[in-house]
Amino acid sequence: MAIPTQTLVLDAQNPWPGLATYDEKSQDFFFGREEETEELLRLIRLSPLTVLYGKSGLGKSSLLQAGLFPKLRQEYFLPVYIRLNIATAETMPFIDQAAQWFREALKTSGAEYPDFEQNENLWCYLHRRDLEIWSQDNHLLTPIFVFDQFEEVFAGVHPDLPRPQVLCSDLANLIENKIPPLFTVDNADKRLIDKLDLLSQRYRVVLSFREDFLPAIKNWERDVPSLLKNWCQLKPMSRDRAIDAVSQSGAAIIAPSATSEIVDFVGNLDSNRLEGDTTIEPVLLSLCCYQLNVRRQNSKAPTIDVELLRKVGQEILEGYYANALASLPASVAKFIETKLIQGDRYRSSYPEKLAIEEGLITAKQLAELTDKHRLLRVDQQLGAPRIELIHDRLVSVVRKARDLRRFKTEVKRVWMFAMAIVALAMTFSGWQKWQEVNNTEQLLQTFEANSSRSPDLKIYQQEARANRIFLQIRDDRQRHAAGKIQEILAANNYLVPGIETLANGPSATEVRYFRNNEADQAQKIADLLLKEKIPGVSTKYIAGFENSKSIPNGQFEIWFAPDAFQ
Template identity: 40%
Template sequence: MMHAAITLRLDADNPWPGLESYCEDAQGFFYGRVHECEKLFKKVLDAPVTVLFGRSGLGKTSLLHAGLFPLLRNENYLPIYVRFDLKAGTASLSRQLHEAVRTAIHTEAPDAPLPQDDESLWEYLHRADLELWSTRNYLLTPVIVLDQFEELFTLGDGIPGQVDAFKYDLADLAENRIPAGLAARIRNDPTEARRFDLRSHNCKLLVSLREDFLPHLEDWCRFIPALGRSRMRLLPLSTEEAFDAVYKPAEHLMTPGLARQVIGIIAGAGLHSGADSLPEDVEVPADVEPTLLSLVCRELNEERKRLGKSAFDEQLVEEHGRSTIPNYYTSCVSGMRPEVAEFIENQLITKTGFRDFEAVEDTVPSRLTHEELDQLIDSRLVRLAEYHGTQRIELIHDVLTGTVRDHRDRREAEEDRRRAEEAKEREKQALAAAAEQERQALAQAAKLREAELNRERLAERDRRLESEKAAARRLKRLLAALAIACVVAVGCAGWALRERADAQTSSREALIDRLYADSQLMLGELSTQGSHDVKLMQMLLAAQAIPSTLPARKYELLTTLNKERDLVKLIDLPTSTKSVAFNRDGSRLVSGGEDKTVRVWGVDGRLIAQMVHDDKVSSVAFSPDGSRVVSGGEDKTVRVWGVDGRLIAQMVHGDKVSSVAFSPDGTRIASAGKDSTVRVWNALTHLQVGSPLIHAGAVNSVAFSPDGTRIATAGNERLIRLYSTETNRLIGYLPGHEAAINTLVFHPDNRHLASSSSDGTIRLWDVGWQRMVGHDDDVWAGFFDDGRRIGSGSRDRTVRWWSPASGRPIGEPLTIDDADIQYLFPVDENRLLSFGSDDDARLWDARTRTPLGEPLRIPGNPRILTADTSVTRIVAQLEPREAQVYGAAKMQPVGNRIVPTEDIWTMTLSDDGRILATGGVYGTVELWDTDTGARLGSSMNDGGGAVSSIAFDDEGSMLAVGYEDYTLRLWRTDTSALAGRPMNLDDAVTTAVAFSPDGRTLASGGDDGGVRLWNVRDQSRLGAPVRVHFGSVTNVEFSPDGTKLLSASDDNTLRIWPVLPANPELLCDKLTHFMTRDQWKKTVSSEIQYRNVCDLPESEYAG
């Protein structure tokens, strides 16, 4: 287990740690993350399990140590930091976690009992008598922090057994499940349960990882749903936050103007692009990476001290601010043996560029001397980290891996060139020797051939004589008559026997169950038959078509349709496919191949130009105007050419380039490589724009959408990623392929995307229903203008309008310059509603951004505020068991105060604002007349736990109520009676709920990021949960026609997706053929008559 190895001590003369993380003691120097600290702190307090994610280099570890941990300690929480050692031969991951908890408790609560070696962590934390008292005599609650969790998906590949075992132990802690071993002991001896408080949750978990590994975490969420319920995304610093991080710890060292100049260097000049300066046409990112900022500040400060300056000045910043990271690395290894750089570049990063470790005992003195290691540590290039008693060497931060990899690639390229020259010389010598040997061999062969000809002449004479004798013997032979034996088959076995009756009803039903079960196992990639989407769809359709006496089954069909909702067409082929590129008008063709050559052709076959790479050419593309060609090769370069063959520019990608593409407007080039990155380049200046898009495997294909707003990438990860070109953020992903994806192509309609894979399939996807990204905090959203627009509001104090058809923003975001506003929501196209930190609410003119009337001054500190659809009524919770209705027109109280029988946990107004529903902490739901404050009918309670969400149907006759016991119930408002049976949500709490316009379907959103659909009539689930968000769902709403569902989340995104009926034809539409009769016999049954369910061609593969 790796302890927090943050050793740099900060002081007034050294206020930045550079590439090291801030330690907890350095909280006085940690600025720029106030909002993030408070938000993460609140999430940790509110949820048993929290996930923090963000790009590498954004300071997640610093946020934990210097931001979160002090806040936790102030509230008597005990942060326990853990980073696992994932090398083979180390202690198990569960044992490492056990040891970390033991050490922390022994240090902070010395009088507390410690976990025994044979006692699981779950058992220890659920001891009935466990109390952890600090040295200051406060009761402590542990918060276990698992940092750099992505290493379980990278370095963990080397110890898959350990990772799988740990997943079970983590699930027990996260889900508060009784471990299987303990459950067995309790069954054998019920008195064993007295030792434990089985329902307590005496600790909290926080998992921190890089956001490019979120798809891998999603696989764990199926087993540990809590990992999807409460999440927070860490973003780069804004320029104002960056200013705080630079200036506030060093006001005595620089002026505000110099601080902004430093930020300008990082945000706009070259550390992102790799150049000394950027032309005016290059977009400057509006955010700053904290790690780069800290490194530049530290290096500038070191230069200040070397020059003997008492403070920063403009000359210092201007002369030394650029090229900090490359210079930093070069200065660290310069003057040292070449083997030192080779060790760093080969052992401390993986082949694909991820940070790796090496044990000190395996390195010193065999590869490095003690003096060399000390020098690297002193220069802050590497650090020692303790792994379960063993010291390991690692780069001090991920941000260095790009520079180290570039140095390695240049060194290897030079070595390759040298080896190639040596090989060429050896080949030349070998050819000369071979030519002499061949000359001698030819002379010898001529002599031998002459002797062979003489022997052949004698042999030919002998063959002629023997042939004449054989002919004479054949003439004496007589032809023998052949006897023909005819055997006539007689007798009839009985013609046209009746077709055998179908199998017994029980056998047929068992067969249908097997087909349904096997199809769902394949869908979940759990089948021993492997995962094959065409086969599972055909099996599901066969099960639907076989006659049955039982009611039609919708669950499996809807589950499959929802999981494959983005899939339009699935084409399975016996082999993988390749492609070539034309220019836009089809008059020219560009090709590249293994001969290292790019060729431009006319469609008449005429060669127009040819250009040469240093290695095989893997990808080519024309610019939109046809004047340029971009090519990528295995020589690790991206090259731009004129169509006349002139080289315009050459960019270094970092590893073999597998795919290149021009943006539709010709201003950007994207390149994908085997180094697990996609890089975006300015097509005019040929400088890199922004940071590389990091993937978890080699990237084989990249494509721009026709409107230029999205980049699609795919490769060995077996999933497609979609990025926003405006922000370079991940906005969605499409899993489904079962092997590496080779090519991606957008359809001109901008909505469909085709992918081909080594799994032998081509898939056509509908990418029109992807996440809508634009807010920076929790989001609420709804349909407006009869479903023609979507409006969203957020804690980021902005309102946005979106197109339901494309999912793209309409116009610019609306915001109001008022620091007191905490939430801003759209009411209609003319009005906005805000809730403020000063406990007031007010309406605004959306066009002029000016207040409409007086604000609503709410006494106290309301925990819950709600309003009806048209904002005629606003309700505020004034006390735990007290609420007040206000009229929005005059912002004055209406009726008496509402006093429920329990503390209010949630409340909702009917659409017309006439009725208020309150939900209590112990599960009681009550209805109230908002005009008078009087209760309507009887209270409703079925023992479901605290109420988490409430929704009215359109007629106001039915209530849907979510409870924290993971159930959802329906109540009749006229009788206060329960309608039907409770609906079970599988360990998810309902955080949002909505009825469809016809009242027949119910949608619920959960704290696991999933959305579930239910049949209101019989409370049956309409398919499996659909995971559409990374965080808790904040609201759901059907479109007015009921065909679409909108969901919003505290992962700062919206999602709109189709509500699909249980129609087998929708599944047929995704296929190009149906199984053959032989396949039917093998897959379905030889006893059931073949049925072509989809009326498609019968074949084993498409085509």
């Protein structure tokens, strides 16, 4: 057993691991989590047990390996990274798995230490009266057992195995420093007891797990009373810390002007309107930076700049989504696209238990999308686990995939309808009906009438003919006035699919456009609004969508200010 390490060696020209975890060797490029590292170190000093939990995709494993481990070594702790394997728990109990990880850590540390005796378990070894582990520079080392992704013990337990609390009974004794039963019986080995210091605890333990497993793991509290007395909750990065992390890790290859734009792109943020939720998902940030760097290297450019982000930013996210679903059946994509987004701009969530029971997704498929690809997460909402996308930033990507899937379905349906007409025409009775349609124009009109029965296809036909404008109002009191603007825009050959209410927005009315060559068209829309006495209307370019397929050419947004209709 060995700590999982990066196959990609990070350096100044390749400072991001993408979806993979930062390992201890990558510490020089791991930034943005300094406060959490110091907090964990403080908690470890205070108590034998420390718990770290947080939602999936926030970088708990990276924080432990690249952030915490180097600090622990400076203070003469010996970090022992552990991933328990539930599949082998019957033949190798968890306490024996931990002992094997410990032996590997001792070997690779270069420390001086006594060997395990034959059949000696981990508890007995750690409680030897004469146990001393010396570093190469002659300092006593304190082992610290770091159980990463501990939720795996409580997830998908094999029906032939005992409950997790039973499987973890020896670990509970280790964590709470309880004397094992073998020393409390009448025929206990007195000679062995004399060699042990039963009350000492010269080691520390860290448990790290996904936040949605907190209720399940809390049930273990009866066996481990100190379980949640010393804890740290990992949260998404703030915008400022994300900018600092990108600028420091990519100092050699990223243009200073690009760092904030990359962070705002990943967070789906407007730099001129940063009230409300401005948090950043670290996994998406690392993915985007990694892929931008790959494209920089392919083009032999010296730096990652704003122009590159605008060209390929949305394409990176679309590729991420497609790759995550590439090996899964189409039903999984349909579940995400119909159940996990609300309208065109917001995430939704779906009960985990119900999704599995209804066959919308299997537990194995869900684990692949949460643990491997980090596309989804399971979040506790109102006491029940619900599945959701990891960030609102992915809604536009999922929406585009959904619309494309619907379009293909409609094209297929219309094609089959057309083939049916041809087949009908080739029959004798069909030929008679063909004669009744006395010219080609009538036939085309008949076909169009039938094909346009589909609302989705009708929308696509309209989109092909007109620019689209989405209207965003601040509250429902503006809806009536915005409806009149909708009619005016429609009279000027714009398609206005609907009006959405968003509580947050700019202080002045904005016409937003997504491609530089559409600036003139955006100004024409702004002029129409000014003509209707809407005050202070301006245009605003939103970067990152130049080559995007999720936002088609000719799409605009009007964000009305609170006083737009006063």
